[in-house]
Amino acid sequence: MQIDDTDRRILRHLLADPGLATAALAERAGVTPATCWRRLDRLRENGVLRGQGMAIDWRALGYEIEVSLRFTLDKTAPRAFDDFIEAARGVPEVIQIQTFLGRVDVRLNMVARDMAHYQEVYRSRILTLPHIADIEALMHIATIKDSAGLPL
Template sequence: MAERGLDATDRRIIAALQVEGRLTIQELAERCGLSPSPCLRRMRALEAAGIIKGYAAVIDQARVGLPVSVFASVKLERQREEALDRFEATIARWPEVVDCYLMTGQRDYLLRIVVRDIEAYERFLKEKLTRLEGVASIESSFALGQIKRSAALPIA
């Protein structure tokens, strides 16, 4: 099911689930103007197509003791496929890295790292990121505050 294959009903289902992923099928069907059986079929089809990738709770990072977000721009020594694959495989195993993007421009990757405090970031940097083979340079920026965070895509 390609993006252009989404009809208005699929978009309503996606929009409703992005706001509240814990809706019952009955509630979702009511919000989307369907009966429960067709709604469930459509939702399962969206899941099977990989459009709906999963469901998760949104956690307040400060309230769980992880108030610091650091954005680290990483430049690799080489941009060969095997170097990129090795970097990505390692980063994927580190729980502190909550987002990682392959970038264009001066830097190769942009990471969002979530930690308890500046000292925890320093340990992460010294014990993990700077020891990673192939890293040429790292630039870190500390977020002063979060203005907006959303997992909802502008599907409408």
């Protein structure tokens, strides 16, 4: 889908403040509310906009530890990926699952309340996931940039 400068302005303002009402978004983007509504509707229909989501601040809920776990799977088992992902989905502390091509097959992001909670989850739920050939844990220290936006 091709977008023009008006679409880009609308998207920039929408990314900056996702909770804006259509009238306020239209005003900031320099278009009429009707034009803004039609453009947003077209962007949704073409899959550019996929709903409006909320971001959860896990730290505000008491989860102080975030860890990225990188796995290489034993791919001699025909269902290694499927079995691993199915089991990983059952771990409540896992907040993201990604698959890759390359040396790392799967990455899990998980949260824990503290180091004791992390150790308990790691030993009882993570190490028991099927088909693990290798695992590497990376402790999250700081987020430098976190943007879902594109350079519009």
